[in-house]
Amino acid sequence: MRFSEKLVCTILLVVVTFFALGGSALLYGDFQDRLSSLADQEQNRHDMLCYTLENEILTLHRQGEAVTESGLRDFCADLLDPAEGGPAQLAALYRTDGDAGQGAVYSCLPAAWEKTALPGSDQRMILRSGDSLWRVYCTDLLDDWTLVSAYDLSEAFDARSRSLQRFLLLEAAVVIGAAAAAAIFSRRLIRPLAVLNQASRRIAAGDYALRTDVRTDDEIGQLSQSFDRMAAAVQDKVAALELSVQQREDFMGAFTHELKTPMTGILGYADLLRSMRPDPAEQREAARAIYHEAHRLESLSGKLLQLLHLDEEELTLEPVSLDKAVNQAVKAARPALEQNGHARVEAISTGLWVQGDTDLLCDLVLNLITNAAKAGPGGTITVSAQQVGKAVLLRVRDHGCGIPADQLARVTEPFYMVDKSRARKQGGSGLGLALCSRIAQAHGGTLTIDSAPGKGTAVTVTLQAVPAPEEGGAL
Amino acid sequence: MKRRKLKRGWMLALCAAAIVPLAAIPLGWFALTDAAMVGQTRDQKTPYTSIVPTGDDYYLLRQLNTRVELAARGATRSLYEEGDEMAGMYLSGASYIEDMTVADSSMQQYLQDVLDSLSYGRVLPSEWLATIRAEIGYWGSQIYYSTDTLGFVRLAAFGGENQEICLLDLEVESLTGKVVSLWASTEETHPIDVGNTLLAWVELNELDGLGDWAVPVGTDYEQSGLYSQNGQALMTCATGMDDSIWTQLGRSERHYFSLQLGPRDLEVSQ
Amino acid sequence: MNRILIVEDEQTISRLIEVSLTRAGYECTVANDGVTAADLIQDNDFDLALLDIMLPGLDGYDLLEYLRPMGTPVIFLTAKSSVKDRVRGLSLGADDYLVKPFEVEELIARVEAVLRRTGRGGQTLTAFDVTLDLTERRVTCGGKTVDLTPREFALLEQLMRNRGAALYRDVLYERVWGGEMADTRTLDLHIQRLRKKLNWHDKIETVYRVGYRLKKE
Numbered sequence: 031m032r033f034s035e036k037l038v039c040t041i042l043l044v045v046v047t048f049f050a051l052g053g054s055a056l057l058y059g060d061f062q063d064r065l066s067s068l069a070d071q072e073q074n075r076h077d078m079l080c081y082t083l084e085n086e087i088l089t090l091h092r093q094g095e096a097v098t099e100s101g102l103r104d105f106c107a108d109l110l111d112p113a114e115g116g117p118a119q120l121a122a123l124y125r126t127d128g129d130a131g132q133g134a135v136y137s138c139l140p141a142a143w144e145k146t147a148l149p150g151s152d153q154r155m156i157l158r159s160g161d162s163l164w165r166v167y168c169t170d171l172l173d174d175w176t177l178v179s180a181y182d183l184s185e186a187f188d189a190r191s192r193s194l195q196r197f198l199l200l201e202a203a204v205v206i207g208a209a210a211a212a213a214i215f216s217r218r219l220i221r222p223l224a225v226l227n228q229a230s231r232r233i234a235a236g237d238y239a240l241r242t243d244v245r246t247d248d249e250i251g252q253l254s255q256s257f258d259r260m261a262a263a264v265q266d267k268v269a270a271l272e273l274s275v276q277q278r279e280d281f282m283g284a285f286t287h288e289l290k291t292p293m294t295g296i297l298g299y300a301d302l303l304r305s306m307r308p309d310p311a312e313q314r315e316a317a318r319a320i321y322h323e324a325h326r327l328e329s330l331s332g333k334l335l336q337l338l339h340l341d342e343e344e345l346t347l348e349p350v351s352l353d354k355a356v357n358q359a360v361k362a363a364r365p366a367l368e369q370n371g372h373a374r375v376e377a378i379s380t381g382l383w384v385q386g387d388t389d390l391l392c393d394l395v396l397n398l399i400t401n402a403a404k405a406g407p408g409g410t411i412t413v414s415a416q417q418v419g420k421a422v423l424l425r426v427r428d429h430g431c432g433i434p435a436d437q438l439a440r441v442t443e444p445f446y447m448v449d450k451s452r453a454r455k456q457g458g459s460g461l462g463l464a465l466c467s468r469i470a471q472a473h474g475g476t477l478t479i480d481s482a483p484g485k486g487t488a489v490t491v492t493l494q495a496v497p498a499p500e501e502g503g504a505l
Numbered sequence: 506m507k508r509r510k511l512k513r514g515w516m517l518a519l520c521a522a523a524i525v526p527l528a529a530i531p532l533g534w535f536a537l538t539d540a541a542m543v544g545q546t547r548d549q550k551t552p553y554t555s556i557v558p559t560g561d562d563y564y565l566l567r568q569l570n571t572r573v574e575l576a577a578r579g580a581t582r583s584l585y586e587e588g589d590e591m592a593g594m595y596l597s598g599a600s601y602i603e604d605m606t607v608a609d610s611s612m613q614q615y616l617q618d619v620l621d622s623l624s625y626g627r628v629l630p631s632e633w634l635a636t637i638r639a640e641i642g643y644w645g646s647q648i649y650y651s652t653d654t655l656g657f658v659r660l661a662a663f664g665g666e667n668q669e670i671c672l673l674d675l676e677v678e679s680l681t682g683k684v685v686s687l688w689a690s691t692e693e694t695h696p697i698d699v700g701n702t703l704l705a706w707v708e709l710n711e712l713d714g715l716g717d718w719a720v721p722v723g724t725d726y727e728q729s730g731l732y733s734q735n736g737q738a739l740m741t742c743a744t745g746m747d748d749s750i751w752t753q754l755g756r757s758e759r760h761y762f763s764l765q766l767g768p769r770d771l772e773v774s775q
Numbered sequence: 776m777n778r779i780l781i782v783e784d785e786q787t788i789s790r791l792i793e794v795s796l797t798r799a800g801y802e803c804t805v806a807n808d809g810v811t812a813a814d815l816i817q818d819n820d821f822d823l824a825l826l827d828i829m830l831p832g833l834d835g836y837d838l839l840e841y842l843r844p845m846g847t848p849v850i851f852l853t854a855k856s857s858v859k860d861r862v863r864g865l866s867l868g869a870d871d872y873l874v875k876p877f878e879v880e881e882l883i884a885r886v887e888a889v890l891r892r893t894g895r896g897g898q899t900l901t902a903f904d905v906t907l908d909l910t911e912r913r914v915t916c917g918g919k920t921v922d923l924t925p926r927e928f929a930l931l932e933q934l935m936r937n938r939g940a941a942l943y944r945d946v947l948y949e950r951v952w953g954g955e956m957a958d959t960r961t962l963d964l965h966i967q968r969l970r971k972k973l974n975w976h977d978k979i980e981t982v983y984r985v986g987y988r989l990k991k992e
Contacts, residue, residue, distance in 0.1 A: 032513070035513070035516075035517065039516075039517070039520040042520070042524055043520065043523060043524065043527065046524050046527040046528050047527050047530075050527055050528055050529070050530035050531060051530060053530075053531055054530050054531040054534040054535075057531060057535075058534060058535070058538065061535075069550065070550075073549060073550060073551055076549075076553065077551075077553045080553040080555075081553070081556070084555060084556045085556065087714070088556060088558055088562050088714070091558070091562055091563050091564065091711065091714060092561070092562050092563065092564055092567070093564060094563075094564025094565065094568075094678075094680050094681045095564075096711075097711070147544075149546050149547075150546070152548060152549050152552035152553075153546050153547060153548055153549060154546075154547055154548075154549050155544060155545060155546045155547060156542050156543050156544070156545070157543065157544065158543055163539075163543065167549060169549075169552065169553045170555075171555060172555055172556065172558070172714045172716075173711075173713065173714045174713075190535070194531055194532070194535070197531060198528070198531070201528050202528070205524065205528065283829075283854070286854045287829055287854035287875075288854075289854070290854035290874075290875035290876050291785045291787075291788060291854060291875060292787070293875070293876040294785075294788050294791075294875040294876035294877060295785070295787035295788050295791055296876075297876045297877075297878060298788070298791035298792075298795070298876075298878070298879050299787075299791060301878060301879055301880070302791070302794065302795070302879065304943065304946060305937075305942060305943060305946040306937060306940040306941055306942050306943065306946075307940070307941040307943070307982070307985050308940070312794070315790070319787045319790070319791070322787065323787055
């Protein structure tokens with residue numbers, strides 16, 4: 031069942047119920063009023079009858095004549111004979127004393143009404159005779175006479191059924207009108223819902239840019255707005271998801287490339303070596319290639335493991351002497367430095383302490399120095415640090431070739447290399463800066479790179495400063 | 506899909522089916538209220554209050570009142586007085602034997618009928634009737650009667666050597682044939698039930714329409730009377746020793762039975 | 776002599792391919808980045824190009840655009856092995872696709888297959904008076920057809936492909952018969968038969984403690 035139909039049905043049921051109840055109450059009230067005004071009329075006529083009879087009885091007494099049944103019977107017959115205005119009147123006169131109480135002295139009441147079924151003195155009741163209803167009054171008169179009179183209520187009942195007929199016609203008209211109005215109203219009400227429904231289907235089918243844009247100031251409008259917000263959120267989420275999938279794919283592509291290229295070299299040269307006896311020069315070239323490629327794989331796997339490790343584990347940071355970490359790194363960098371054009375490292379001792387992990391900080395500095403050394407020959411690499419507020423800025427600066435501005439943003443991506451062939455020659459894996467950036471993040475800091483091609487690069491890492499311990503083991 | 510359509514059809518049909526009985530609420534309502542209305546007894550809103558009759562509404566009492574009033578004026582006053590409501594002259598009937606007429610047979614029969622109707626109406630106990638008849642027979646009394654101008658007939662019988670004992674003194678209103686007073690003197694006495702006798706007499710006189718016959722508590726008639734405030738009339742019934750009669754043999758020891766109906770204004774304590 | 780362009784930014788790999796293909800009798804030109812490769816393509820006419828997809832400068836797909844109008848067949852070399860990349864490469868008109876790490880043997884086989892398919896030679900190998908027709912799997916010696924068993928044919932192909940190189944016995948066996956060498960007699964026997972059938976008694980040399988070598992002319 032459709033919602034609009036439900037709405038129409040509900041409205042109709044409610045309207046009909048209340049209309050019928052209200053109409054009933056109204057008609058009933060009218061009917062009661064009519065009955066009650068008729069009752070006043072009837073009571074008057076009954077009282078008049080009573081009075082006339084009593085007066086007759088007293089007149090007879092006054093004249094000293096006997097009050098006889100036959101006399102009163104004739105009197106009643108005369109009294110009731112002329113058709114008066116107003117509803118028909120029937121009456122009966124009973125003698126209540128002694129044995130004579132059973133039979134009526136005079137009666138024009140319907141024969142079906144037993145004396146016992148009639149009301150007692152000063153009471154009234156409604157009795158049915160055939161199709162018509164009569165209201166019956168009873169009063170005990172002087173000298174043990176009882177008068178019963180009945181008045182036809184047909185007029186009131188007829189009037190009521192006429193009203194009822196009119197009311198039912200009116201009700202039918204109201205139901206039809208209400209159905210039409212409710213149908214129009216509910217359709218208007220539901221149109222935005224249909225729009226929403228269609229929109230949600232299309233969004234589910236992939237049309238994430240779609241918006242419902244129903245502008246009403248009711249709940250449906252709010253729903254539309256919420257829905258649009260949701261659609262926007264979904265769109266963002268999907269975009270982010272797609273981006274992340276793209277990044278993952280890129281990473282995986284770069285990773286396989288980095289992994290498979292040395293493997294191809296190793297396999298190829300090894301195959302060459304095993305399949306034939308090469309001349310010494312070839313043999314040396316092959317062995318050299320195998321060695322270098324294996325070395326590349328080793329360094330790649332080491333850095334990759336470190337990256338994964340950083341991703342997985344929560345670091346426990348402790349106060350670290352920055353000087354100690356830098357000195358360690360400089361010492362470790364010496365072989366690499368000697369290989370790359372004998373760059374000189376100048377480490378400025380600062381005596382600062384930072385919150386961190388010694389090994390990771392050492393790695394960070396080592397990577398930065400190695401990177402700086404690869405950037406260009408000859409120049410001096412400066413490692414300095416300074417405290418700014420609660421942060422310590424650790425800076426590694428070189429005067430090498432620099433990084434083009436358009437690639438500055440990408441150099442921290444894993445496997446990104448500005449000059450691939452050069453990086454290869456120097457045994458780079460493309461993971462160094464990515465790792466540094468990750469280490470900085472793990473320390474709650476950032477890594478920023480300032481560089482200009484030909485002028486050199488300065489990498490700045492922010493770390494959290496801590497006061498030097500009183501009796502710390504310096505260096 | 507088809508099932509859903511079917512269900513929808515059912516729901517719509519159900520809705521339509523629900524609307525019809527709801528629309529017919531008034532019919533049900535009236536059927537119920539009508540059924541509840543028929544045959545139910547209710548008090549009338551303004552019940553008819555019966556006319557409260559007065560003494561004047563009863564011919565008998567009115568005659569008695571008139572008689573008292575006229576008697577109070579006295580027969581000696583001028584017959585037609587200017588501005589007098591009581592236009593007419595009252596001449597009371599004789600109560601002494603000398604002035605009364607000897608009843609002929611029809612008059613005697615009338616007396617017998619009156620006495621019978623009293624007895625039949627359980628006003629005059631049958632033993633008292635028998636005793637009265639026996640007394641009259643014993644003395645071989647003549648029945649005398651007199652009439653007054655209002656239509657009261659006095660019937661009497663006397664006994665004793667010189668007719669000095671009034672054996673029976675009875676007044677009847679001639680139009681209605683109702684007895685308004687009875688006096689009987691006898692040798693024997695019988696017990697009577699004053700209350701029931703008086704009630705029977707009220708009924709016989711068709712004065713029950715006054716509706717307020719009651720024992721006049723706090724008056725001299727507490728033991729022997731019934732009083733109607735509406736009619737301002739007193740009825741008494743009594744028996745007792747009649748020692749007012751002097752015969753040649755001296756004070757005679759006789760009993761009496763008496764019924765009296767007459768206008769009276771009593772202060773009845775409530 | 777077919778001319779082959781090798782475009783590969785990894786010098787180790789490019790060098791390896793160069794060595795292997797030169798030995799197999801192809802003339803090789805190496806480019807280490809896309810721009811150099813594009814220049815080379817402009818100036819020369821190559822029979823085949825081996826393209827790495829991830830290149831600095833222009834990547835493999837861009838180079839393919841260059842090469843297609845010239846009708847030069849292309850084999851992609853890539854570390855990417857996803858079906859998506861493979862389909863993209865092939866739909867763009869690459870003739871074959873080789874996923875790293877590959878074996879040199881396979882590379883040579885693919886190169887020959889592509890050359891053969893595109894009708895640019897590679898159908899025959901020649902040494903002295905013997906011609907080996909790879910398509911028809913026929914060997915002629917001085918214009919006369921020589922009947923060879925499939926094993927003998929494969930063995931001869933190996934020797935002719937690696938002329939002048941002393942091939943190890945186990946590798947020969949592995950390449951012809953497949954699997955570990957059970958005994959040396961089978962290989963020796965086949966070599967003997969070849970020498971006899973082709974009258975190559977002095978051309979196929981036995982190298983002490985290594986294996987066999989087909990003499991260079």
